[in-house]
Amino acid sequence: MIEVQQLSKRYFDREVVRSVSFFVPEGEVLGFLGPNGAGKTTTMRMICAYLPPTSGTVKVAGVDLAEDPLGVRARIGYLPENVALYPEMRVEEFLRFRAAIEGVSRKDVPERLAYVLERCMLTDVRRQLIGTLSKGYRQRVGLAAALIHKPPVLILDEPTVGLDPRQIVKIRELIVELGRDHTVILSTHILPEVEQICQRVLIIDDGRIVADGTPDALRTGFSGLSAVTVELEAADLGAEELLARIAGVEKVERLAAGRFQLAVRDGKSVRREVFRLAVERNWLLTELTQSVPSLEDVFLRLTTREETLPEAEEVQHG
Amino acid sequence: MGKLWAIVKRELIAYFSSPLAYVVLTAFLFVNGFVFWLIVAYLNDPRTRAMAPLRLLFGGTMYFWLLLLFVVPVITMRLLAEERRTGTLELLLTAPVTEGQVVLGKFLAAWLFYLFLWLPTLAYVAILASYATIDPGPVAAGYLGIALLGLLFASVGVFTSSLAKNQIVAAIFAFAALVVVFSVGLVENLVTNPALKNALSYMNLWDHMDDFAKGLVDTRRLVYPVSVAGLFLFLSMKALETVKGR
Numbered sequence: 001m002i003e004v005q006q007l008s009k010r011y012f013d014r015e016v017v018r019s020v021s022f023f024v025p026e027g028e029v030l031g032f033l034g035p036n037g038a039g040k041t042t043t044m045r046m047i048c049a050y051l052p053p054t055s056g057t058v059k060v061a062g063v064d065l066a067e068d069p070l071g072v073r074a075r076i077g078y079l080p081e082n083v084a085l086y087p088e089m090r091v092e093e094f095l096r097f098r099a100a101i102e103g104v105s106r107k108d109v110p111e112r113l114a115y116v117l118e119r120c121m122l123t124d125v126r127r128q129l130i131g132t133l134s135k136g137y138r139q140r141v142g143l144a145a146a147l148i149h150k151p152p153v154l155i156l157d158e159p160t161v162g163l164d165p166r167q168i169v170k171i172r173e174l175i176v177e178l179g180r181d182h183t184v185i186l187s188t189h190i191l192p193e194v195e196q197i198c199q200r201v202l203i204i205d206d207g208r209i210v211a212d213g214t215p216d217a218l219r220t221g222f223s224g225l226s227a228v229t230v231e232l233e234a235a236d237l238g239a240e241e242l243l244a245r246i247a248g249v250e251k252v253e254r255l256a257a258g259r260f261q262l263a264v265r266d267g268k269s270v271r272r273e274v275f276r277l278a279v280e281r282n283w284l285l286t287e288l289t290q291s292v293p294s295l296e297d298v299f300l301r302l303t304t305r306e307e308t309l310p311e312a313e314e315v316q317h318g
Numbered sequence: 319m320g321k322l323w324a325i326v327k328r329e330l331i332a333y334f335s336s337p338l339a340y341v342v343l344t345a346f347l348f349v350n351g352f353v354f355w356l357i358v359a360y361l362n363d364p365r366t367r368a369m370a371p372l373r374l375l376f377g378g379t380m381y382f383w384l385l386l387l388f389v390v391p392v393i394t395m396r397l398l399a400e401e402r403r404t405g406t407l408e409l410l411l412t413a414p415v416t417e418g419q420v421v422l423g424k425f426l427a428a429w430l431f432y433l434f435l436w437l438p439t440l441a442y443v444a445i446l447a448s449y450a451t452i453d454p455g456p457v458a459a460g461y462l463g464i465a466l467l468g469l470l471f472a473s474v475g476v477f478t479s480s481l482a483k484n485q486i487v488a489a490i491f492a493f494a495a496l497v498v499v500f501s502v503g504l505v506e507n508l509v510t511n512p513a514l515k516n517a518l519s520y521m522n523l524w525d526h527m528d529d530f531a532k533g534l535v536d537t538r539r540l541v542y543p544v545s546v547a548g549l550f551l552f553l554s555m556k557a558l559e560t561v562k563g564r
Contacts, residue, residue: 048412050562070414078412084405088335089328100324101413145409 001026001153001183002047007056009042009207016042018207019056024200026152029179031198031215032187035303039207040187041081044155047185048078061152074103077146077182081157083139087131091122091141094130095148102149116144120174136167143174154182160193172197191296205303218298228262229255230274231287239283246273259287321415325423326430329397333431342392346385346435353381354442370453370531371446375439376460377527383500386471391492393431394475395485397424398558403483407562417558421551425476432468436461456533463530463539467523470543471496473550480557499523499546 002024009017017039024030034040045051047058049069058065061075086094095116099109117123120140125133130141139159146154159175160168175197178184188194194201195215203211203218211218232239243260244252248270251263264270271288278285333339357374360366376382398421401407410420446452478491503522509515519525526539 045408045412050408050412070416073412074414076412078409080405080408080412082405084409086328086332086406088332093331097324097328098413101321101410101415103321103414106320142409 001028001061002185003057003059004043004047005057007043007046007058008054009039009046009051010054016207017046017053020204020207020209021056022202022209022212024183024185026183027179027181028200029175029184029186029198031194031201032185032204033189033191033194033201033299034187034204035189038204038303040204041157043204044078044157044185044187047072048076048155049073050078074149075151075153077149077151077154079139079142079146079154079156079159081161081187083142085130085138085141085145087129089130090127091130091133091144092117092126094141095144098145099148104149112148112150116147119147119178120144121170136163136170139163139167139171140174143171147178152183154178154184156184156186158188159186160188160190191299203299203302210302211298226264226290228264228270228274228290229259229287230262230285231259232278233258233284233286234282236281236283239281242277242281243274246270246277248273264290322419322423322426325415325420326427329424329427330430332396333427336396338392338396339431342389343435346389347438349381349385350375350439350442353379354439356381370456372443372452372457372460373528373531375442376464376531377524378531382527383524386467387493387496387500389435390432390468390471390496391475391478391489394428394472394479394492395489396479397428397476398479398554399482399485399488402561403485411562417555417562421476421480421554421558425472425547425551425554428472428475429468432472433465436464453533456531459533459535460527460531462535463527466530466540466543467527469547470499470523473547473554474499477550477554477557480554480561 002022004023005021006019007017007021008015008019020039020043022030032040032044042051046053047060047065049065049072053065058072060072063071063075065072089097092113095113096109099112104112117126120143122137122140122144125137130138133141143156143159146156156175160171163171172193175184175186179197186194186197199214201211201213201215201218202209230243239258240252240254240260243249243262246262248265249262250265253261253263255261262270262274269290271290274288275285277283354371354375357371357379361369361371361374398407401410411417443452443457474495475488475492478495479485479488482488482491499521500523503518503520503526504524506515506518506522506525509518520538520542526542529536529539
């Protein structure tokens with residue numbers, strides 16, 4: 001459905017996207033993952049025929065971007081990052097405007113309008129000014145606008161950013177539903193989101209694709225480090241250093257007082273050693289768990305320059 | 319065509335749902351009303367030479383130009399600058415519409431709003447007509463001149479709005495550019511070289527309005543504003559293609 005070949009974007013001497021190629025078959029929900037500034041938004045904007053690529057080709061539903069950019073736009077429903085809408089328009093008024101510029105024929109407008117209002121749960125606010133809506137509602141208006149012309153492809157740039165947890169759950173459910181009859185590209189840096197919604201993940205860093213596969217395949221194939229969480233009571237001050245000395249432990253992070261996370265090389269179980277150390281030093285061991293490598297680990301490993309686990313706060317917020 | 323009209327309509331909705339439209343409308347009517355009163359009072363003085371009052375109202379005084387030089391940038395400043403600042407431009411230009419359609423749609427909306435500003439001045443014509451007989455020819459030609467001037471001024475405003483991200487900056491640039499566009503033709507009175515004088519007379523907007531207000535419809539007075547508007551709209555389109563996404 002979407003065919004991207006050697007797509008590059010250069011601003012003067014800065015290469016933002018470097019020869020990116022991928023294919024998205026019909027009906028797939030693809031997660032686009034990467035740190036801020038990795039080139040996700042630029043790539044999406046090029047696919048949507050907003051920014052002209054420096055080189056490379058894009059085909060959406062059989063239409064070549066270089067030959068027919070408006071044809072490509074007509075086949076994509078796009079939800080930009082930080083959806084900006086016209087605050088002075090009413091929801092229904094705005095959606096009618098979108099329908100008109102998307103080329104929806106006049107006789108189809110009432111039906112499409114009813115469909116998107118219902119689908120995005122906007123029927124109650126159809127007469128409200130967009131400027132008075134909450135961020136969650138505005139996001140849904142953006143999504144409704146992206147759906148109004150029945151596009152086969154949906155491109156969503158960080159659709160859940162800035163929403164409260166309840167709104168995030170609703171939008172995710174909606175995206176999963178939409179994924180049943182649309183081909184979707186979704187960019188995000190929230191990892192659980194990818195695992196919940198996407199069948200396939202592309203990890204992009206510094207303008208390049210660094211990984212491509214299902215979330216499961218990525219987890220098992222790429223992760224080098226796993227994590228062991230240790231909680232100690234009555235531990236002395238040297239605990240952190242002693243834990244770090246255990247063979248196989250790459251790094252120790254202090255999560256809270258007496259709570260540590262150990263980064264461990266593949267396959268090595270250090271729990272035995274930790275337990276032994278606790279007995280020896282008379283510490284009270286209240287937690288000792290080894291976690292399965294998460295997509296987060298994979299992501300961080302692939303997108304961090306040095307091969308170390310990054311700072312604690314980054315791990316926490318993903 | 320449907321898409322272009324959709325853009326024009328949306329822009330008109332934006333005009334009339336913002337307080338700015340009403341402020342501009344009020345100020346415009348206030349100043350024009352004052353000027354009209356001034357002209358009538360002036361012509362009522364027995365010592366002044368008899369003259370058609372509408373000829374003075376349509377470009378015959380400095381007030382006309384001062385007002386337009388201020389009002390048009392205020393009308394056009396928002397058009398593209400605001401879309402870029404808020405990011406709505408991205409949504410607009412990922413719909414199957416061209417930069418040209420966006421520029422033209424916004425320009426037409428601004429022009430229609432400008433014409434709307436002039437609509438209440440028909441009351442002056444009605445007032446004058448109730449006291450004296452009025453020759454409809456020069457009046458119609460005067461309005462035509464105003465409409466053409468609107469094309470030229472609005473296109474300059476659209477262009478500066480396509481370059482700036484900030485509305486106020488767009489307005490100030492438009493004002494500066496319009497002062498230049500307006501003054502260039504007046505240099506005609508200062509030069510003696512006949513070729514240059516001829517060229518400058520072509521751009522003399524004061525004479526442009528004066529001719530129309532006298533009822534003189536000359537094709538070159540039609541061609542100049544239309545072609546300059548075309549040029550600025552083309553430049554706006556190119557500017558939009560370059561600046562989007564930044």
